[in-house]
Amino acid sequence: MSDPELPGGQFAEHLGLRLTEVTEDRVVATWEALPKLHQPFGIVHGGVHCSVVETLASVGAAVWLGSRGQVVGVNNNTDFFKAVSEGAMRSTATPLHRGRSQQLWLVETVSDGDAKLVARGQVRIQNLYAP
16 A cells, blocks of 8 residues: 655655655665566666665655755666665665755665665756746
8 A cells, every 4th residue: 555645655665665764964765675676687676776766865855945846856877886686775865965956966775784885876856946
């Protein structure tokens, strides 16, 4: 069952993201590297990492902008450092820049077991203001 109040929506729910901290300065989520998220060679699909990065950055950006408008991602650049097929992951988003028209957020995912960097990405966010 989907929680309509989950910041990140049904897609975040499908990925298994559990948001444990949501502020305008930091968003933290935990999730599991499950078989449903694998690519054909048995490791987490790169698109999953990109989706986690975009989701956390968007949630943080939206919280910061608040009722002044909405946000959309306009660029996602994610690098993969360690292939994972199972286990707990922890992803943390922090802002690098927050301006009137755009924001830039950095997101790092580490494996909870050994705290090694799994993926790192940044998302450029456009701030959209109501007319």
